[in-house]
Amino acid sequence: MIQLTELTKKFGDKIAVDHMNMSLNPGQVMGLIGQNGAGKTTTFRMILNFIAPTSGTITWNNQPITQQDKQKIGFLPEERGLYQKLTIEEQVLYFAELHGMRRSDARTALADWLKRLDVVGKATDKVQSLSKGNAQKVQMIAALIFNPELIILDEPFSGLDPVNTSIMMHEIIRMRDQGAMIIFSSHDMDNVTKISDNLTMLKKGQVILQGGVQEIREQFGRTRIYVEGPFTQTELAQLPGVDHITPQGAGFDLVVTDEAVGHDIFNYVTRNGYIPAFSQQPPTLDDIFRQEVAHNA
């Protein structure tokens, strides 16, 4: 288990990470979200011991992280970088070797990975000949090929098309199912929701939300209603408890002040019987994120 306790980092007067607490168990995925400059990368850098915390502790199974432990960490840095002059194989084999994997094992595994991640190119191609997306996949392979116990991915999906994004997400889930601890940062709430068990939302270094994805959403109440039917916008807007309304495709999105009014709204819109859609949901993470960022700004 990874445990961050009251982790704080100051750069001069500036607090980049402020008394952060977090724990992560094997087989769990933790999504770290926050605006630019919220402190995500700084947190990762402290876990990897690139920079020392100003105060607070980081432990792995109740012990400080040692050099031996670091061999078992797979890391995808925010700023990607590979040796342009080396081939895919030379590159991946070197990184795998540094993580304690045998070259021959890594060579065998690499063929598998290249196929699974659908990398365009051969193992003997030079990195400089790869497209950005393919280079990123190679870097992902380098971070995961040795079956790390802890995986740290700093914005793993940035710069990937939707097809490749889902390939990567699939790999993350596969590693999780093998029992790895995974922590990643992202700006895309949709992706975070899809693969995270838990999430931590940071704002200016402070944790403003933390917990299971569904749990957090429920915490805000089921205040989002989507309806489709023969109604006008003004008609729905005048219903009691409706805060505001926006047309959405064939229907309307309603934000209500209290989830209890859902009942009355349902009764009102179905008074004549069948309607194609009625759904009452908690706010999406995206909504929550925007709301929280705007809130106490």
Next chain:
Amino acid sequence: MPKGLMIVIKQTYRNHFKSRGYWLLVLSPLIFTGITFGVTKMQGNTTPNVAVIGNPAVRQVMMKSEKGLDLKVSAITSAAAATKALDKQTLDGMLTFDTHGATLTTQPKSNKINQEAISSILGNLARTQKAAQYGLTPEQTQALVQPYQLKAVVKQADNRTTNGDNSSMTNYGMAVAIGVITLAVVMWYTSMIATEIANEKSSRIMETLLAATSSNIQYFGKIIGIFALALTHMILYLAAGTLAYIIFKNNAVVTGIAHNFSGITVGFTVYAVCFILVAVALYLVLTAIIASLVNDNSQVQQAVGPVTLLAMIGYFFSYFMTNMPNNIAIKILSYVPFISQSMMPVRLVTKVETWPAGIIALLIAIITLLILAWFGRRIYAKNVLSYSDDKIMSQLIKNIKRRD
């Protein structure tokens, strides 16, 4: 040795060893030497052929000493034939005699003829003939013809004498050899290590590397890996040199050089080689430290520049030194690390310094190497992951000032 260290060393070594750049570096001086040698050879027979006209006795003597005169006595014996051959440029020189002496006629494209040697042999002949006319015995003649002997000897404090002539040649040759070797190796390999580190830093590969290993392993691995490449390079040249020596053992130039270096012992050779290796390591460590401050490849020259300059200074001092071995500044500098390698070995072989002094200078260099490597480790660790816009040198000074 930590496992990661071996991996980094191997990777550094392997990548360069397999690269075309490395072999270009290793082979180009060899190829250059080979071509120069080939061109000299291809000019073909440069031994001049000289016709000796109208004096069969002299002709006989000259034919006997062709080797010493470095010429070939032509079969032509008639003046007319010789003049014709000169016009056709198939003959290099024609030697004719009159009562006052001899005349050497050459043509514009003649190979160089050693006139002093001819003059000396003709002079001896003339004196011998005159002596015979005066009725001197062969012994008296011999004594008369014998050139005066001036022998140069260097007096050493330990009362041994050395052949002064030889050692001043050796002195100069050694200074040049050690200076050139160190300077060349330092220039090639410091820029190699700097480029390597700058590349890893600017491409942010460093983060991936440091996620797996410590910065110490990266730092020492890089230095040892590049050092091993430099060592390989030197061993290859040593092998090439030995091979060339075996092949051309009987070549006059080679025997000449070998003769000049004959005073150098095995012990001294080991010492000089150790010194060069320690110096190369010193320069690599210094460069690695400075290169850790670089942000991207464009700053490599800024980092390597001062290091190269330092190497140059040592090289130039080694020239001064051959002229004024007792200058106090030179004496001090021959103990200063980064410079001592091009001074102390030469001073030792020319007996300006004694073995204890030589060993002390080497020890100072080794201790400096260890201390520098140890402190550099921290500067490296602190800077490989940070990117500053400051000038490299001001960053370095800042780093040295606050060693937290």
